[in-house]
Amino acid sequence: MPSRPVRRRNPPRAVAHDPAVGTEVELETTGVAHGGIMVARHEGRVVFVADAIPGERVRARVTEAKSSFWRADTLEVLEASPHRREHVWSEASVTRDPEGRAGGAEFGHIELAHQRELKRQVAADALARIGRIDDAPDFTVQALPGGDDAAGTGWRTRVTLHVAPDGTVGPYAARSHTVIPVSSLPLAVPELAAIAPLTERLGDAASVDLIAPAEGPLQIVTARDGSRPPLAAITERVGDREFALEALGFWQVHRLAAATLTGAVQRAIDADAFDPRAANLDLYGGVGLLAAAVGDRFGQATRITSVESYESATDFAARNLAEWVGARAVTGRVEQWVRGRAENATATERGRQRAATIVLDPPRAGAGTEVVAELVSTEPAQVVYVACDPVAFARDAKAFAAAGYAIRSLEAFDLFPNTHHVELVARLSRD
Numbered sequence: 001m002p003s004r005p006v007r008r009r010n011p012p013r014a015v016a017h018d019p020a021v022g023t024e025v026e027l028e029t030t031g032v033a034h035g036g037i038m039v040a041r042h043e044g045r046v047v048f049v050a051d052a053i054p055g056e057r058v059r060a061r062v063t064e065a066k067s068s069f070w071r072a073d074t075l076e077v078l079e080a081s082p083h084r085r086e087h088v089w090s091e092a093s094v095t096r097d098p099e100g101r102a103g104g105a106e107f108g109h110i111e112l113a114h115q116r117e118l119k120r121q122v123a124a125d126a127l128a129r130i131g132r133i134d135d136a137p138d139f140t141v142q143a144l145p146g147g148d149d150a151a152g153t154g155w156r157t158r159v160t161l162h163v164a165p166d167g168t169v170g171p172y173a174a175r176s177h178t179v180i181p182v183s184s185l186p187l188a189v190p191e192l193a194a195i196a197p198l199t200e201r202l203g204d205a206a207s208v209d210l211i212a213p214a215e216g217p218l219q220i221v222t223a224r225d226g227s228r229p230p231l232a233a234i235t236e237r238v239g240d241r242e243f244a245l246e247a248l249g250f251w252q253v254h255r256l257a258a259a260t261l262t263g264a265v266q267r268a269i270d271a272d273a274f275d276p277r278a279a280n281l282d283l284y285g286g287v288g289l290l291a292a293a294v295g296d297r298f299g300q301a302t303r304i305t306s307v308e309s310y311e312s313a314t315d316f317a318a319r320n321l322a323e324w325v326g327a328r329a330v331t332g333r334v335e336q337w338v339r340g341r342a343e344n345a346t347a348t349e350r351g352r353q354r355a356a357t358i359v360l361d362p363p364r365a366g367a368g369t370e371v372v373a374e375l376v377s378t379e380p381a382q383v384v385y386v387a388c389d390p391v392a393f394a395r396d397a398k399a400f401a402a403a404g405y406a407i408r409s410l411e412a413f414d415l416f417p418n419t420h421h422v423e424l425v426a427r428l429s430r431d
């Protein structure tokens with residue numbers, strides 16, 4: 001097994017314009033910031049430090065020096081937090097040189113309960129400081145069933161590996177596109193970890209995707225220079241319900257995530273405010289997971305439109321939602337699809353829009369203020385927001401709040417143990 005990282009054709013990790021870059025500093029970390037990094041101060045300047053924990057003293061190397069803040073990598077832990085543990089992935093450990101640490105498990109050195117507390121702090125802080133929301137319900141970040149078993153490993157049903165010019169296969173390093181050779185993939189479900197081509201040389205490939213669907217064989221999809229082979233359909237399952245999708249189509253990554261979000265969305269919807277005949281929406285709908293969650297809770301008469309930009313996903317969503325005659329799947333970009341929806345509607349349709357429950361599950365960037373403005377202009381009865389980025393959610397929640405939509409319920413889930421990611425499910429409505 002090679003131990004030296006292999007560089008891809010990509011910019012260097014830090015551009016050493018500032019003489020501070022590359023210097024070593026001793027830091028005391030005081031808090032956690034968005035993105036899995038900790039906050040410290042050096043001579044009054046904020047420093048964002050990777051691979052530390054709040055309350056630690058570390059020796060760190062500066063990797064970026066801007067006028068308003070620096071970034072640094074931990075080289076040595078001088079005084080450890082009581083929450084520090086051996087990293088779940090030795091190849092991502094602080095004992096390695098920072099440029100040779102595997103990325104994707106940036107909280108793997110922190111006890112699981114404390115990881116969840118740090119994620120809660122980041123989300124609460126984003127709501128307070130970015131969302132300017134001071135009345136959000138209290139919440140904790142909930143572990144998934146069995147989430148603390150095996151130190152939070154063995155949950156990823158999707159893994160993307162990258163291929164260096166010499167054919168080495170591995171994950172990228174944290175914060176760079178350097179391919180890191182590794183001997184294990186602890187966050188992957190064991191059956192995927194077992195088939196990963198970690199010892200192979202794939203000189204003519206760009207990336208390798210590994211997928212463990214709920215049904216059928218494991219999938220290995222090798223892409224060459226951005227092109228992919230034709231993709232098979234796979235089957236995922238939530239309870240008794242099956243979902244068909246393209247092998248590389250979007251599906252929640254944790255093996256229990258789809259079921260967890262189904263339950264959370266069903267709980268979040270206020271049944272008294274739900275009208276099955278309304279113009280209900282499932283925005284950023286993928287293959288219809290959350291539209292099905294709504295339909296399963298409110299029955300055969302449920303009307304709901306799922307909007308998704310990726311055509312193949314919409315085709316599958318139409319199949320997956322076929323049992324609801326009032327369900328339809330539309331291909332389109334949400335920001336375009338919602339534009340002018342209120343003005344172009346008939347009086348009857350405007351009434352249905354006002355009675356609507358809108359579920360939205362945008363990508364990491366969030367929905368954005370323009371989409372929120374279009375949605376609130378139709379005065380929907382309630383909005384259920386599924387968020388994979390607390391800062392983007394806080395920005396959007398602020399825009400909802402400006403239109404009188406407050407957060408009425410809020411749950412958070414640890415769908416990505418040993419990483420900094422957290423998923424939120426919130427219901428927003430007006431008084």
Ligand SMILES: C[S@@+](CC[C@H](N)C(=O)[O-])C[C@H]1O[C@@H](n2cnc3c(N)ncnc32)[C@H](O)[C@@H]1O
Nearest residue numbers: 250284285286289308309310333334361362363
């Ligand atoms: C976080 S996923 C959620 C999918 C689905 N709700 C689920 O849980 O399986 C976001 C989805 O939004 C789609 N998407 C991204 N940007 C979009 C846009 N501007 N308009 C419509 N869909 C978009 C992606 O293709 C992806 O399927």
